[in-house]
Amino acid sequence: MQTTTTVSNGVDTEALIGARGAFEQMPEAAAFKFRSTCEWNEGTNNVNLINGYFGLGENHERKQTFRIESDHPAVFAAADRAPTPPEIVLAALASCLTGGVAAVAQHRGIQLHKMRAMVEGDIDVRGILGMDGDIRNGFSDIRVTFEIDADATEDEIRALVAQSQKRSAVFDILTNPTNVNVTVA
DSSP states (O other): OOOOOOOOSSOOHHHHHHHHHHHHHOGGGGOOEEOOEEEEEETTEEEEEEOOEEETTEEEOOSSOEEEEEOOOGGGTSOOOSOOHHHHHHHHHHHHHHHHHHHHHHHTTOOEEEEEEEEEEEOOHHHHTTSOTTSOSSOSEEEEEEEEEESSOHHHHHHHHHHHHHHOHHHHHHHSOOOOOOOOO
């Protein structure tokens, strides 16, 4: 007699698979636009407001407006009221990969018990300060380390992380060129 174990990682994979089928039938519905509006407070302190987005052929409003504040640390003569924008990028990468692992684990019938992603990025601020044109302004290296407790083998856990990385929008944004246009209205 075979027993069936119900896995609950909080991800509705049936809905995701259903969406995939719908997008195969109507690819234009898969074109989404996400938005953020950044308002300057003072110094290097800003607040990003995130609410509406376009998807499924129409604009949508969120249940609430999300706020992501940013600043610079005191060593840069700033108020240190929030994480730096590069730290927010690291958090976005960790969040995207972690959410992906949960979704893949749910789809594969793997129960997660605990998961943590530690992300670390190397940046030489001489580039940002314009001290050396050969030093890039952004991260030169980013490392993500997962600690995952799940009802799975080490190989199955590695496969979860690999599949999450393969489908991660933020990983893709960071590792492939993206057209970015900046204008003044």
